[in-house]
Amino acid sequence: MKRITFTALATLAALAIQPAFAATTWDFTTGGTYIAGSGGSIDFGDSIKFSSGGVTVTASAWSNTAGSASVTDNTTALQTAYLGQYSGGLGVTNQDGSTGDANEGVSPEHAIDNDQRYDSVLLSFSQKTDLSSLSVGWWQTDADVSLLAYTGTGTPVLAGQSYSQLIADGWTVIGNYADVGAAGSAAVSTSVSSSYWLVGAYNPLWGGSLSSGNDYFKIATATATVTSSSSSSSSSG
Secondary structure (H helix, E strand, C coil): CHHHHHHHHHHHHHHHCCCCCCEEEEECCCCCEEECCCCCCCCCCCEEEEEECCEEEEEEEEECCCCCCCCCCCCCECEECEEEEECCEEEEECCCCCCCCCCCCCCCCCCEECCCCCEEEEEEEEEEEEEEEEEEEEEEEECCEEEEEECCCCCCCCCCCEHHHHHHHCEEEEEEECCHHHHCEEECCCCEEEEEEEEEECCHHHCCCCCCCCEEEEEEEEEEEEEECCCCCEECC
16 A cells, blocks of 8 residues: 555656646747758748747748649649748748749749649647647738648658648648638647648638638748657647
8 A cells, every 4th residue: 555655646746747838939930040942043942940948840831833834733742842931921932933823932922822833831840739829920812721730650741742642641630710811810729739730821622611712821920839748740639
């Protein structure tokens, strides 16, 4: 009986000294460490690393532009894009700017948009997090947002995968959020813990009945609570 009591007390003591994770916000409008991509005047494949609360998040840009430039649906494979940092936040210029995606790279298509191609930003955290909100610092026309989290095992691979393949490859649709630009931010309600979050202009493939083709926005901040010191992903729900 004494051994059981001692063990129980030791367990309670260990739990008491576990770190209490608080919500942390990462600001994408300034700072960060730029990581070069393929080079050139438009640096496709670049990324930017931000740190806050001892946790880093690396942002990278993606779009469904691989293969034929005439194919604009969700079966077209993803490839890297250019991640731009602006006063309003992070925007995307995809690789089809001169081969089919008219006006890509010119305002408002220097933002995350779904005009002809579906742009998205991958947020890769150094620890597992539960994302609670996203804010938009700049938008035009509309700013409907689609959000996915990686709940598979290992590290996700986006290059060469189509948006329609992501769900089978371990991605979970968290939600579609309307008029985030007008609201300023979107409150994300989820019990999912992941190191990888994909933020894109609204994609009808992932449900909802929002308008598509007219969404242009830049991500200003992300707020999340660290759920584990591990970098692997899992669902807690």
